[in-house]
Amino acid sequence: AQSVTQLDSHVSVSEGTPVLLRCNYSSSYSPSLFWYVQHPNKGLQLLLKYTSAATLVKGINGFEAEFKKSETSFHLTKPSAHMSDAAEYFCVVSVVVSGNTPLVFGKGTRLSVIA
Amino acid sequence: GAGVSQTPSNKVTEKGKYVELRCDPISGHTALYWYRQSLGQGPEFLIYFQGTGAADDSGLPNDRFFAVRPEGSVSTLKIQRTERGDSAVYLCASSPTRGDKYNEQFFGPGTRLTVL
Numbered sequence: 278a279q280s281v282t283q284l285d286s287h288v289s290v291s292e293g294t295p296v297l298l299r300c301n302y303s304s305s306y307s308p309s310l311f312w313y314v315q316h317p318n319k320g321l322q323l324l325l326k327y328t329s330a331a332t333l334v335k336g337i338n339g340f341e342a343e344f345k346k347s348e349t350s351f352h353l354t355k356p357s358a359h360m361s362d363a364a365e366y367f368c369v370v371s372v373v374v375s376g377n378t379p380l381v382f383g384k385g386t387r388l389s390v391i392a
Numbered sequence: 393g394a395g396v397s398q399t400p401s402n403k404v405t406e407k408g409k410y411v412e413l414r415c416d417p418i419s420g421h422t423a424l425y426w427y428r429q430s431l432g433q434g435p436e437f438l439i440y441f442q443g444t445g446a447a448d449d450s451g452l453p454n455d456r457f458f459a460v461r462p463e464g465s466v467s468t469l470k471i472q473r474t475e476r477g478d479s480a481v482y483l484c485a486s487s488p489t490r491g492d493k494y495n496e497q498f499f500g501p502g503t504r505l506t507v508l
Contacts, residue, residue: 318501320396320483320500320501320502321435321483323497326496367434378495379440379451380427380435382436384432384433
């Protein structure tokens with residue numbers, strides 16, 4: 278079975294400072310890993326995905342994540358936070374099994390950005 | 393193009409009633425997923441369709457929950473004898489099964505179900 282653990286339920290940063298949202302995963306197979314963002318009253322939006330290509334993955338809005346197999350981690354970073362980054366972020370793992378790829382979500386990290 | 397749409401956006405019902413939640417996937421996406429997101433939690437998998445058939449319904453919590461996709465496009469999630477614990481946001485996602493977006497799920501805005 279696969280699972281993800283998001284190490285912080287809430288992260289607060291000042292505008293213009295770096296963002297780090299931490300995620301560890303567990304998977305019996307080579308996983309696909311994702312970060313999704315959910316703004317209030319909006320649908321889930323894919324930020325970036327890792328599917329066994331480059332270990333450093335660049336996503337939208339300046340976010341990136343690095344897959345570290347030795348640490349079973351997939352932390353999300355951004356050099357400089359904007360007010361618009363305030364949202365809920367989900368780390369997600371998926372394993373393809375007979376064509377079915379249900380996503381397994383972490384519990385989420387709420388990012389607050391202070392002016 | 394149009395994304396995944398879900399109707400209604402909000403549904404308030406009374407305990408014991410029957411409800412139907414609808415999902416319109418992105419045109420051409422053969423895979424369709426339902427998830428449930430309870431307050432303060434990440435979404436949890438309910439059921440997966442490949443075409444018209446439910447390929448995996450292992451996430452459905454009990455036999456009050458059922459979903460169909462008769463023509464391989466629109467899907468309906470049906471909940472019988474609703475309970476207060478069914479209150480949640482129900483999310484639908486669709487996915488192509490070929491191409492560079494393979495294995496990427498596109499989510500709808502969800503239906504917020506409240507059972508009084």
